[in-house]
Amino acid sequence: MNDGSKITDKKYDTCSKLSVKLAPYVKKNGFQTLRMEEIAKIMDISRATLYKYFSTKEEVIEFVVNNFIEFINELVVDSLDTDQLYGTRFHQLFEQSILLAVYITDIFLKELEHIHPEKYDRLRGAMQLREQQLLEFYDEGMQKGVFNQVNGKLLILQDELLRSMTDVKYLMLNNLTIHQVLYDYYQLKKIQLFKPEKIQAVDDAPMIPKIEYLAQKISRDL
Numbered sequence: 001m002n003d004g005s006k007i008t009d010k011k012y013d014t015c016s017k018l019s020v021k022l023a024p025y026v027k028k029n030g031f032q033t034l035r036m037e038e039i040a041k042i043m044d045i046s047r048a049t050l051y052k053y054f055s056t057k058e059e060v061i062e063f064v065v066n067n068f069i070e071f072i073n074e075l076v077v078d079s080l081d082t083d084q085l086y087g088t089r090f091h092q093l094f095e096q097s098i099l100l101a102v103y104i105t106d107i108f109l110k111e112l113e114h115i116h117p118e119k120y121d122r123l124r125g126a127m128q129l130r131e132q133q134l135l136e137f138y139d140e141g142m143q144k145g146v147f148n149q150v151n152g153k154l155l156i157l158q159d160e161l162l163r164s165m166t167d168v169k170y171l172m173l174n175n176l177t178i179h180q181v182l183y184d185y186y187q188l189k190k191i192q193l194f195k196p197e198k199i200q201a202v203d204d205a206p207m208i209p210k211i212e213y214l215a216q217k218i219s220r221d222l
Contacts, residue, residue: 015053018043019063024221027103030111031061058116065112065119068104069126071096083201086146089137090193091207094186098214100127101162102221131156138193146198155192168222178222179215186211 021043022031039060040050054060074096080086104127113120134156141147164170165181190202 011053015059015063016067018045018050018053019060020067022060022064023067023103026064026108027105027221028107030107031057031064032111032115061112061116062119065116065123068100068123072100072126072130080140080144083146083198084203086141086194086198087202090190090202091210093134093137094189094207095210095214097159098162098182098218101159102166102218105163141193146195146201147193148195150192155189158189166218166222177215178219179212182211182215182218 022039025031025034025042034057036050036054036057037047039054039057040047043050054063080089104123109120109123112123135152138147138150138152138155142149162185165185166178171177171181186207190199194202
């Protein structure tokens with residue numbers, strides 16, 4: 001790799017890290033009314049620094065979308081051989097499902113579809129591929145006797161309810177915390193998915209600190 005490539009890679013990494021800071025804002029407010037001055041403020045950088053990395057707001061949105069797509073593509077559901085691997089993959093997919101449900105909101109998707117349909121199509125394509133991989137994961141687990149015979153599409157649809165369950169008004173009305181919602185939902189998904197004689201394949205210990213981290217992250221961004 002030449003020096004020019006290294007500079008390009010470094011700039012790309014910086015752009016990605018800066019655009020991640022927009023996720024909490026766009027999930028609640030969308031991006032249509034955002035101005036570059038506001039974007040710089042959210043990123044905690046000067047306007048001059050912002051223009052050093054992004055020429056237009058469209059470039060910023062491109063990186064936001066790319067971040068989501070790269071995150072979705074991080075986990076590929078490969079064939080599994082042991083019960084323990086099903087437990088590990090369940091943990092990974094559960095964590096990913098929470099973050100996607102919370103941050104890819106209807107507000108963001110509708111604006112993206114209306115203003116940047118090509119970016120919307122790319123993101124929807126990645127989300128649809130993930131759903132197909134999830135269905136294959138569930139089907140394989142059922143065939144090998146690890147999972148209960150459940151409708152995988154309903155399990156996927158159920159994850160979308162996380163948006164409502166982590167809404168401030170819902171939490172206050174039901175006297176709940178983010179941590180309690182995530183932990184209870186994790187237990188619910190585990191019992192739904194794994195057969196009683198296979199549930200010991202899921203070690204809760206690694207998931208507890210992840211739930212605490214997710215709860216703190218989501219709470220900060222409410």
